[in-house]
Amino acid sequence: MEPTLDNYALSCELLGHSMDVRTVAAGPSSAEGQAILSGSRDKSVKLWKPIGNEYVESLTMQDHKNFISYICFLPAEQWICTASNDATICIYKKDGYVPILTLKGHGSTVCTLAAALKPRSLISGSWDMTARVWSVDESGNVSSVELKGHEAAVWAVATLVTQQKYVTGGADKSIYYWNEKGEKLRLLKGHTDCVRGLLSLPGNMLLSCGNDAVIRYWNDDGECVRQLSGHTNYIYGMAANIALSEHVVVSCGEDSSLRMWNVITGQQLGAPILHPAISVWSVTCLTNGDIVTGCSDGVIRVFSQVPERQASEGVRKAFTLAVSARAADMNQEIGGIKKTELPGPEALLTNGTREGQTKMIRQPDGAVKCYSWELGQWNLVGDIVGASGGTQTSSGKKLFEGKEYDFVFDVDISDTEPPIKLPYNRGEDPWHVAQSFIHRNGLPQAYLDQVANFIVKNSEGSTIVATSTSSGYQDPFTGGSRYVPGSSNTTVQSGANVDPFTGSSSYSTRASDGGNSAAQSRVNVSFVRGNDKPFPVNSYRTFDTCDAAKVLEKMKEFNNKLSISDGKVSDEVLNTVVKLAEPTPEVNLEALEALVLLLKWPSNMLFPVLDILRLAVRHEAIFSMLQNGHNIMKIILPQLSGAAANQLMVLRCLANVLTHNTGRQQIETQLPEIIDLVMGIRAGSVNLQIAVATFYLNATISQTLGVTKPAVCHVVTTGIVELLKWASDLEACYRSMQSIGNLTTTPCGQETIAQVVSVDYVMDKLRDLTNTPQSENFAKVNILGQALLASF
Structure with a gap:
């Protein structure tokens, strides 16, 4: 009797990853059974060992700097090989906590692996459009042969042992055969979209699958003799279930399904098993016939046809209900957000809370539109488009030139030319991406800042810039990898600090929260x-x-180091105060009183309290209560003459306070005193330089948006010039020049600048910056400086 997927039921669910499980693989075997390997966007690899009918997490490996894209287990060597978005491959011995080797050579994400023809060797494929065959000798020396010929990312690799050949498949829709020397032997064409998976079968047969939702069966002569159709969206992976038959294969994909096939007859064996997740990223089969899947909901699931290994009726029923609930939710969601929870047009009657704030608005006809608060009114940005179906444009995944991206924007450069594609991944520096975009499309260099800000705005809540991720970094205030008062040298916005590309412990600064980040990636803007x-x-x-x-x-x-007389409080009080750091904290009088109490701590212990304060004062009501009730400005301003950590946090407080009317009014009344204190800072870290520059920039923005005051222009310009005398960071200098440029747009600002700043001074500063270690990022500062010179 032919096996069928109808006989399979959920055996267990393995929970441990905090993000998508991108890859699963059958691991080492023992007397208890075969282990499972999993890799995730959370940058970890886990080994799950069987205990009876369950699996326990026995080992976690966290040596990659970015998400895990593929895992391969080599039984002969007992090697666990992992591939990552960080462009490296790590090799671990079974039960090893640290890699015995890290293979470097690819120029981009390594997205697939397989055992190679010889012992102690493997083949890899990468977004850099190449595959590599790696060999490791007994002494640990590594050599590699490059397979070069694809015109786009190499998503899939396989080894044909009996033919002594390698096979690669890529985003160029092509499949190539290679010999051991790296010479191209054969080209197979047939797929109409990216080839995402390859599987070698007995008799030199080959299976391929891809984004065209089709599995192709190729014979020894390179002919496609059969197509297996049934998936309704991208197919991400396949696995042979040898325990059932050498002709039985399972597949998984973006349509939330696991499917089983007889590749000889082309028949689908039983109904698909649907999952309560959008993407079933990976599938593997164990020697006992059980099937393992890894999904976008972070769960690993094991399915078995053996009744004794199947989950209880209650667990299986819960799984079925979860699948049904997911299917119902998808019909009511857009970009992962329920339409029913979105506000209607009446929400536009309320003023925005900050410049650039965005809102998703549900229309009477069921459509969803995005609006942005700019210059005192809500402006339509564009329509929000959902993600469903089986094509690149309608799938939840974004591809550009065969590579996956979190965002692929359509950028309208004019009314007479078609949109240009602008790809962007969370964690990338928007300015680096903007520079590549400009070079790729032959746009003027003057567009750099505008393109970068376009990326920041339309990926709000997602852009992260981490300038130092080295584990050897030692902060002068606290040391090690513990909490430090700022770890980024930019104020480009960051997400929830759990991004798969940059890590959960990053601590960076960002621009104001725009709200619905999931939807922003699908807004059609210009x-x-x-x-x-x-x-x-x-x-x-x-x-x-x-x-x-x-x-x-x-x-x-x-x-814990303080006595009660020094201001020691209970943990409950600390927990209350920390809640003020939330994006929309409750205006809790007890919490505010406790915060003021903590601000009396010794100066060398003050910076984490000031860190909470700079988040609390973003909210106008909280700042108003603190200022009116406790004269908070009087409390914090003396710290501008104190320790560098406290200076940093106070400057960030002042920059945030300038974003609302009450804060601007208060700072303006004390501006000469504040700038006098700020000008006393003549050296400092990159973070400190950027904090000073951002304070000045926000001060000048308030002048361009309101009534310009000559006294304010003069004192701010003087402060900016003093900063430029010692600042060395390009971002700080960039914002300083933005500040001067802002003032040139105001009548009294032009007159003031003419008295304080000279053309020669700006030229000298620009010349100095070209000699800095950051000179590869000099372009955007130089362009802005030239524009500034033109405005004098």
Whole structure:
């Protein structure tokens, strides 16, 4: 009797990864059974060992710097091989905690692996459009042969042992055969979209699958003798279930399904098993016939046809209900957000809380549109488009030139030319991406800042810039990898600090929260080619991101060193205060009183408290209560003459306070005093330089958006010039020049600048910057400086 997927039922669910499980593989065997390997976007690899009918997490490996894309187990060597978005391959011995080897050579994401023809060797495929055959000798020396010929990312590799050949499949829709020397032997054409998976079968047969939702069966002569159709979206992977038959294969994909096939007859064996997740990223089969899947919901699932290994009726029923609920939710969601939870047009009657804030609005006809708060009114940005179906344009996954991206924007450069594709991944530096975009499309260099800000705005909540991820970094205030008062040298926005590309413990600054980040990636917006004037800059820069858990840990550490007379409080009080760091905190009088109490701590213990304060004062109501009730400005301003950590946090407070009307009014009344204190800072870290520059930039933005005051222009210009005398960081200098440029757009600002800043001074500063270690990023500062010179 032919096996069928109808006989399979859920055996167990393995929970442990915090993000998508991108890859699963059959692991080493023991007397208890065969282990399971899994890799995730959370950058970890886990080994799950069988205990009876369950699996327990026995080992976690976290040596990659970015998400795990593929796992391969080599039984003869007992090697666990892992591939990653960080362009490396790590090799572990079974039960080893650290890699015995790290293979480097690919120029981009390594997305697939397989055992090679010889012992101690493997083949890999990469987004860099190449495959490599790696060999490791007994002494640990590594050599590789490059397979070069694809015109796009190499998504799949396989080894044909009996033919002594390799096979690769790529985003160029092509399949190539190679010999051991790396010479191209054969080209197979047939797929109409990216080839995502390859599987070698007995008799030199080959299976391929891809984004065209078709599995192709190729014979020894390179002819496609059969197509297996049934999936309704991208097919990500296949696995042979040898325990059932050498002709039985399972597959998985973007249609949330696991399917079983007889590749000889082309028949689908039984009904597909649907999952309560959008993407079933990976599938593997164990020697006992059980099937394992890894999904976008972070869960590993094991299915078995043996009744004794199947889950209880209650667990299986819960799984079925979860599948049904997911199917129902998908019909009511757009970009992962339920339409029924979105506000209607009446929400546009309420003013925005900050420049650049966005709202998704449900229309009476069921459509969803995005609006942005700009210059005192809600402006339509575009339609929000959902993700469903089996094509690249309608799938939940974004591809550009065969590579996956979190966002692929359609950028309209003019009314007479078609949109240009702008790909972007979470964690990339928007300015680096913008520079590549400009070079690729032959656009003027003057567009750099505008394109970068376009990326920041339309991927809000997702862009992260981490300038130092080295494990050897030692902070001068706290040391090690513990909580530090700022770890990024930019104020480009960060997400929830759990991004798969940059890591869960990053601590960076960001621009203001725009709300519905999931939907922003699907907004159809325009970039106006002719609008290349860099001034005025009128979007406030804010410092929003905070790892509250680490801040709380540091506060507890300091609190435990204090006596009651020195200001020691209970942990409950600390927990209350930390809640003020939330994006929309409750206006809790007890929490505010406790915060003021903590601000009386010794100066060397103050920076985590100031870190909470700079988040709390973003909210106008909280700042107003703190200022009116406790004169918070009087409390914090003396710290500008204190320790560098406290200076940093106070400057971030001041920058955030300038984003609302009450804060601007208060700072303006004390501006000469504040700038006098700021000008006393003549050296500092990159973070400190950027904090000073951002304070000045926000101060000038308030002048361009309101009534310009000569006294304010003069004192701010003087402060900016003093900063430029010692600042060395390009981003700080860039924001300083943006500040001067802002003032040139105001009548009294032009007169003031003419008195304080000279053309020669700006030229000298630009010349100095070209000699900095960051000179590879000099372009955007240089372009802005030239525009500034033209405005004098």
